[in-house]
Amino acid sequence: MAMVCGYHARAPTLGDVLTIYAGLHGRCIVFTETKAQANEIALSSSIKDNCQALHGDIPQSQREVTLKAFKDGRFRCLVATDVAARGLHIDDVELVVQLSPPRDIDTYVHRVGRTGRANKKGIALMFCNRNDAPYLSAIEKKTGCKFQRVGVPQPEELLRATASAVLEDVMADDIPPNILNAFQDAAEQLIQSHGAVDAVCRCFCELSGFNEGFKVRSPLTGREGFRTYVLRYQATQIRTKGYIWGFLNRNFGEDVTAKISAVIKLADASGAAFDVADDVCPAFEEAYKQIPSRFTSSMTLEPVTSASQ
Incomplete structure (x- = not known):
């Protein structure tokens, strides 16, 4: 996939991209061109609370700790440069995001190969701008793959994807009866106050973190407002x-x-x-x-x- 998005809107958009294309729990690798970009994403983007950086300035011992934590599912997003990610073999990576088009097509192929391993499905998404169109065409010609052009996720789409993921979690969880009973009085009070459907909707909002209003965002450029x-x-x-x-x-x-x-x-x-x-x-x-x-x-x-x- 190719997503046209202004450079300064990419870091704020990452969290929504992850939710739309990898759900609430899927693992993701974000590739950056520089170590500074990797640090920036890890420290100040919309996924900063659930990611770690991996690049050449990080000591080898710490890199090994970070990789193990990622494989063990202790965080869901690895932000890496190409050098640090060379030779990575991690199963169950559902999404690969490239913050910008790489310098050459072979690098693109190497990056997208981090997902869809062991005959499993995966999604590869690349941020770009409209001037990158010739480069996208070159990738399509060499790889034989066709980019699906997609826009920046919109609030309504994000809400639907999140609701579906939360519902799947709630339906799948086998919660012990004694734990459920502990919440029964609070549940009955909420239902009496707001009605059954509205009460459940409020719980969904809290579980998903969407308890405040959305800022509108352009699907053309990714700019908020x-x-x-x-x-x-x-x-x-x-x-x-x-x-x-x-x-x-x-x-x-x-x-x-x-x-x-x-x-x-x-x-x-x-x-x-x-x-x-x-x-x-x-x-x-x-x-x-x-x-x-x-x-x-x-x-x-x-x-x-x-x-x-």
Whole structure:
């Protein structure tokens, strides 16, 4: 898989990528280009509480301790450079993430080979930007594999994936009756207060860690605080992004257009996708409704609500 995501949005996105593609317990290896990147991810990313770094500056004795802990399941994500990961043979790695495209195709092949071992399924995902398209094509040509292009995980998709994983855990756990009885009074109180379904939903939220609101995130660029829209024309081929900018500048106020960015032409040239800052989205949508129908009857404007779009 290839996920277009701005570099500065990759570390905050890692946790969601791990949840979507490896569940709540699956093991993952994140490959970085430098030791500094490995340290940065291990210390300050969205997976910092459940990962360890592995690179050449770490003493061999500590590397061995880290590898054993990873194999034993004491943490679920190993952040490694290529040198440190050379020769690794770890079964049951469900996901390999490359923070950026490697310098050569052989390195790419070596990295993705860390998952799907012993005839088991695995997922390999690489963060990239739109300028990496020729490199992705070169990988496809040499390996014979076709990248599935995916967007940055969206809140609704993350909630569904987490709910499914939590449900699987709850259904599978064989909890002793005396432990269950210890929570019975609290459970009955919660049901009386909120009703059975709402009570269970609240428990799911607490178990999954989603007890606060989500920040919106652009599936186009991965930036928080932005929503993505797609503008399509029914009978017009768009040759340049300037055509789209002309439409936006003519029909939306300066306060709105100043917060529109990342305009890209669609592959079929039928329109464009772009990001709009969340705080002006209501004004943006209202302004579109005010455009005379003789101009909008041959076009559509839709928000992108899932990564698969």
